[in-house]
Amino acid sequence: MNLSLEDVLKFPIFETAKVITGEGVVGKKLVEWVSVIESPVENFVRENELVLTTGIGCYMNMQSFFEFCKDVYESGASALAIATGHYINKIPEEITQFAEMKDFVIVDLPWEIRFADIIHEVTSAINNIQHDELIRLKEFQQQLIEMFLTKKPFAEIITVVEKELGLPVIVMNRKGHVIAGSANIHHVRRLWRSMERNLAAEESHHPIFSKLRRGKGKEVQLFHMKIQSSEQEQGDFFIVASSTYKIKLREVNIIEQAVMVSALWLTSESAIVENKSLLQNEFVISLTTEEEPEEKTLREKAKSLGFHIDLKYECIIGYPENLDTLFYKDGGTSHETKHSWFESMMTYIESELADAGQSVHREVMYAQEVDKLVIFLETTEFASPSTSNGTMNQFLDHVERRLNKLLPGLVISWGIGKHQDGKMAFYRSYQKALSALEVGRKQKGIGKRYHFDNTRISRLILHLSKNEEVREIATSTLSPLIKYDQKREMDLINTFIAYNENSGNVSQAARVLNLHRQSLLYRLRKIESLTNLSLTNPDDMFLLDFSIKIWMSGMNENKDRLAL
Template sequence: MLHVRDIIELPLLKTSTLKTGKAVLNNKMVEWVSVIEYPVENFVRENEFVLTTGIGCHEDIDILLEFVKDVYDSGASALAIATGRYIFEIPDEIIRFAEERNFIIIELPWEIRFADIIQEVMRELNQIQQLDLKRSNGIPQKLIQMILDGKDLRQISSYVEQELNLPILVLNKKGKPVAGSADQSKVFAIRNQFKKQIKQEGSNHPLQSKIRVITDKEYNLYHLSIQTNGEHEGEICVLSDVNDPLNQEKIHIIEHATMASALWFTRNNVATEAEMHLQNEFLLKVIKDENLSEEYKTTKAEQFQCNLELPYECIVGYPENLDTLMEKDYNRNLNNENELEQMISYLKEELIYAAEAVKHQMLFAYEDDLIIIFLEVTKESTTDSVNHFLDLIERRLHHFFPGLTFSWGIGKHREGIGEFPKSFKKAKAALDMGRNQIGIGKRLKFDEMRMNRLLLNLAINEEVQEIIAGPLLPLIQYDEKRDMDLIHTFKGYNRNSGNVSQTARELNLHRQSLLYRLRKIESLTGLSLVNPDDLFLLDFSIRVWSTGVIKREQIEKSSPSPINGL
């Protein structure tokens, strides 16, 4: 960059005299040169080398002092006054004003033409600009190559700091420092004032209009947002001395650094999502008990840092109203799978936080609409541990998705090491029963109620499913076609101990209509309602079906033969 010392050392100005500001010659940079006469108004820019003859001051010291004050207040780098025609000697009042403020004033002999000074200064500025441009053009190529070479963000930020000769701090989307050597306490102290004092840098530069700048007594903090595909990914904070504002060259470097950081975050997000999908697929295979070899499980567990050698309790969650919230918040229609995908990255971080808070290991997977969690069981684990864990998750998720409702099913406590499939089936059964019998937004533990535990255990047994499919399927199919609700009719009949008159009154049916339905139940199922064994089998089948654990497809699959002629 060009400084005032570089200008006064030009051969053209060897006869000039430096009157004030010797101590700051190396600090005051020059970005432009101009000729200004009284009045100044708004015609002087910051870091401008100003030339004047004082013609508008009419040898009036007060007017000349006012002129010098206005040039100083405009942020000019220096003021060069040509003497010998309108001003013969720079007054002492002007010298005192400039000395008190370390403002540079240069006395020029009248013989030196302003046009020659402007030409020389512009030639120096153009040379510097060409060098800066050449150097600046090489920076994005270097940054892109670093990303292609797999360099991490710390290495990239170190290179940017070297080029800027300033410390920076790169923050992720949660505002956590991830790279850079700038003093974090100073950055955050100034950054927290953005809400109180934010100004837009006055420049036509396409990036600089996005830079937020705040100044305290010692530092300027330049703050830029990192975005990818319109999504906020993080921030870059550049810390500089209050007397060292960013020049055009540094603005270009920061622009390239911002773009490189956005590219790095994009690449990192893709890699993270790919690894998360692979880990998710592995855990789903373990949960579904796909006859995986021990060698395969050991290798994958090490790759994804999953400890499978601990006892876990399974928790299965279902976000009840996520699609409605997404449509409301983002004003767009998305299928539930995509909505869940958008929540996964937030959810996983919150799960990790919650697991650390309760001091338990945790494994996490998701499939379709379900969130599957395996929380470590320790000697100190209690029922409150799971509830505390879920409380933390729901409380923190509420900040991202206000109004989101979860239903939870919790597997049997202390199932044992490696019992992932068994624990998952019980947690999923508890979730289904809770949603069907208790309602949404609840938590149901598998081992809370003895009768439900018995029914849930039987419901997930394949042999039981095959036994109950015979009497259940014809009733389900008939109710779907005729809308007669024979299952509900049987529940009322059995609840009233076979009393037809009492059942008819309770169901608000004519006695003959009820008798017709009861005969239809017997003909469809092949069971007699007066035979205790048949009555027990039908009651048991309907109770298991009412848990909500068994789906229609499972009943059809387990049925010995299709039912015709309904």
């Protein structure tokens, strides 16, 4: 409730007063305070203030009095009441013309009316209204808290806030997801993006206003307040209004109460989500550790967490290769900051996994295992391997595309389990994905997708490399080349790899290595002389190729090894 100028002028004390100008707008003018001002005005008058004056400071100079009246108008005062009959006998026509043109209310007060009596009447009325408003605000606060405690839907709570404000709002959580509110989200996001760096605090001496930020567009303006609890940001509270709207203390008090309840709800919801996320994470990890779980218990746990485990799933393991590098590139320094940053990045990645699952219309379960991501993606009952791989690649394409926008330069290696392992094959699929990741990173380098079905040779080599006799054969075959490379830096091993991959075509291999043909021939003769093997003999070629594969699988300790 507000006190209008029309209400004030109906007080008995104004019975003999006369409205000289602006009579048509007295119902639209608010009175928030009353004061006595004489020249000069400067910044002593605030908006919506009823100003009383005797004109004592400028009655000897009507031009000065005109400037005084003009300054009062420009200060935003609701009206100027001039005591006539002593210093000012009659309000000059120049001033009344100006006031009429500006719809500025000027009141002619008989000299006999004491200013003290006017101030008493007006301040009493304002105090009564403020008292009533305080009671209403407490009732509103109690209503919001009661709705929160009785677990009313948050959207219902915000509807009550919108009704009380008479304005549409939007509440977002700290991830920028809309939680409730009827304001146009596209308008809010557009205004927020354009105003985020140029938001200004509401101009007011009141401490509550200092929390409120305002951005103005051509037709609408956006008010914003941070939602915080225990010094942690929980989200954002937005109010949309017309560009001409002027926010009042009452509205800001309502917003503050709404933000307080929003903080309670978001904190509570965050705790619930975190707890559920922890339970889901533990459940998914348990699927990778139990080879033959008790299916009934597994189904009960899955149902309580919202998982559908009676579908067929294929395991994917994602390993972010360079989060450390990105952290320092982002300006990070301390260990504590790094841990917090890493956790938030993994949370972002997990949210993208959920979105990607929806994009391919597949169920997805995921968990964080130390520095890896374990994902189980649904595969259809009768899908062929090619169809499954297509869906898998579509899923990972979506994830990588979104993550590249969030974390430019992020490199992830993916190990993918075998299709058609069947239902309840979580452990087997995980082991195959893990094997594909381990072998793929060693054999093909980082940042790629390694399918278990495509690593048969690599897995065979890795298995054979653990045999002592095989290792001795590979070592004795390659040691002359390794020692020669260390002394002369001729890179004979990669020379052979290029030659072999190009089916013994010297010209093609030379182009790949960026060598002159004669230089390549010299290197090939050097390989033969050091190993006592002939590059025209199929068995010797097989031995060299096999030994290099064994060596590259992990025997060479001096080679950069990217072990999990």
